Amino acid sequence: MKDFKNKVVVITGAGSGIGRALATAFAKRGAKLALNDFNEHALKETSDSLAATGVDVFRKNFDVADKDAFFLFSQETADRFGHVDIMINNAGIGLGDYVFHEVDLDLVERVMDINYFGVLYGSRAFIPHLLKQPEAALVNISSIFGLTGIARSTAYCSSKFAVYGLNQCLMQEYAGTNLRIHSVHPGGINTNITQNSLDYKSAVNTETHDAFQKQFLKISPDYAAEVIINGIQKKKQKILIGKEAHLLDLAVRFFPSLGGTIVNKTIQRQLESIGLKTKTI
Numbered sequence: 001m002k003d004f005k006n007k008v009v010v011i012t013g014a015g016s017g018i019g020r021a022l023a024t025a026f027a028k029r030g031a032k033l034a035l036n037d038f039n040e041h042a043l044k045e046t047s048d049s050l051a052a053t054g055v056d057v058f059r060k061n062f063d064v065a066d067k068d069a070f071f072l073f074s075q076e077t078a079d080r081f082g083h084v085d086i087m088i089n090n091a092g093i094g095l096g097d098y099v100f101h102e103v104d105l106d107l108v109e110r111v112m113d114i115n116y117f118g119v120l121y122g123s124r125a126f127i128p129h130l131l132k133q134p135e136a137a138l139v140n141i142s143s144i145f146g147l148t149g150i151a152r153s154t155a156y157c158s159s160k161f162a163v164y165g166l167n168q169c170l171m172q173e174y175a176g177t178n179l180r181i182h183s184v185h186p187g188g189i190n191t192n193i194t195q196n197s198l199d200y201k202s203a204v205n206t207e208t209h210d211a212f213q214k215q216f217l218k219i220s221p222d223y224a225a226e227v228i229i230n231g232i233q234k235k236k237q238k239i240l241i242g243k244e245a246h247l248l249d250l251a252v253r254f255f256p257s258l259g260g261t262i263v264n265k266t267i268q269r270q271l272e273s274i275g276l277k278t279k280t281i
Contacts (some may be wrong), residue, residue: 001085001135001180002233005030008081010074012064012122013091015042018141020049021225022088027055029229034077034084035059036091064091065110066116074125086232087126088139089119090160100154102185108155115159117251120166130179137232139182140167143173144245147185148252148260171237180235184228185249187242 011027014018015037023033027050037043040061047059058080062069078084093114095107114184119140130136145153146160167183174181219242224231240246251258 001137001235003029003227004086006176007031008034008083009035009086009087009088010036010077010084010092010122010126011037012036012118013038013047014059015039016046018186018224018228019090019223020046020228021221022090022228023050023231025222025225027053030055031057031086032056032081034081036062036064036073038063038091059133063114064089064122065113066081067117067121070118070121071125074122074128074129077126078129083133084126084129085135086131086137086139087122087130088141089122089137090227091118094143095153095155097152100155103154105163108158111155112159112162116162116166119163123170127174127179131177133178135178135180137180137182138170139184139228139232139239141184141186142167144185144187144215144242144248147245147248148256150260154236180232181237182228182231183237184231184239184241185241185245186224187219187240187248189221189241197236 004026007026009022009031011019011026011033014023014033014035016039019035019037023035023046026033033055035043035046035057036059037046043059044059047057050057058077060073060076064070070170074084091109091114093208095103095111097102109189123138123140126174127138130138139201142163143156145157146164155167164183164185167181170181171183173189224241227241228239235279238249240249251262252260
C-alpha cells in the first residue's frame, strides 16, 4: 500500500503518544480517520489538532476492553466512511515493578484486557471490513517486551507476547488474501505509558516509572509513526522500532534466554546508577 489518500485508517489509543502521531502522519497523507481513546479529553485534543489539515475525522471514546463497544465502533466506522483500509490496534497500558508472586492479579487481568483482548476484539471486529478491500492492512502493536521475558514485568510481557502470537497466527491464516498483518515491536518510545500505568499514583512506582521513562524511553512518537507507515508501505510483517528492538530481535533468534538476560541486567544497572534498586526475590 503506497498511497494513503482517501484511505480510511482506524487508530485506537489516539489520544496521545504513537496513536496521536500516527493520526497526524496519516492526516498529512490525505487519509480519513476513525479514532478511539479511553480518555475523551485527550481524544478531542487529537481531533482538534487535526482540524487545520481538513481531514475527515470520526472519533469514539470507549474502553477497548469493551467487546460490544468495539464491534459497534467497527460498524459505525464502516457506515460513516463506506469502507475500512487500515486498522491499527495501538491502545495499551503499563504496570509497574512487581515480582510475580506479589503482583495483584486484578491488575494483571486489567493489563491483559486492554493490551491483549483489546487487540483481539479490534482485529476480529475489523477484519471482515478489511477483507472487502483490494488491499488492506491490520497493524497490531506488540513491544520489544513481546520478544523476550523481562523480570518484574510479567503482566506487560504476557500481554505483548500474546499479541505477537496472535499476529503470527493471523499472518498464516490470511497469507493468501488481500490483507497484510503487521506485528509492531517498539523499543523505548517517549509516550505517556508510564504516567498512565495502572499503579503510577503509588509513591514507590511513581519514582520507578519516572526513572524508567528518563533512562529508556527516548524515541519520539513521530519517529515511531513514520517507521510504522514505512513498514505498511513495504509490507513488512515485523516492524521493529529503535536500535534496541533490532538488536534484541536478532539476539533472541539465536540465543532466546540470553536476550532476556541482557535486557534485565541493562535495566537493573541503569536504575541502580540513579539510586533505584529493582526488586529481588
